[in-house]
Amino acid sequence: MLLCHMHWHWGLFQLDEGDVDMAFSRYDVDLRGVRAASSSCVVCSCVLTWRDRCLQEESPFLNNLIDAIGLLWRFELYGCNVESRWADILGECLWAVVVVVVVVVVV
Secondary structure (H helix, E strand, O other): OOHHHHHHHHHHHHHHOOOHHHHHHHHHHHHOOOOOOOOOOOOOOOOOOHHHHHHHOOOOHHHHHHHHHHHHHHHHHHOOOOHHHHHHHHHHHHHHHHHHHHHHHHO
């Protein structure tokens, strides 16, 4: 359950150490679940997609989304251009709002 959050901490550490490429890899692979076309085995993956994980109740969807947003914000503070990654995550944020609204209305 905390695996994604641990990857968030690891990404922060890598960014603090100046290893921006590894921190981006941590975000892309371990927080967002982006895989290289040649990658067939995933040993330490937190996400299939956030939507899939939420529906399967394997991982706290909003916590993972917040971790990804938090790491993107740190990249911004570090001076990295993450505009395309913000655009990619927007759909997930909108989906999260729909989930919360549905839960509030149903409950």
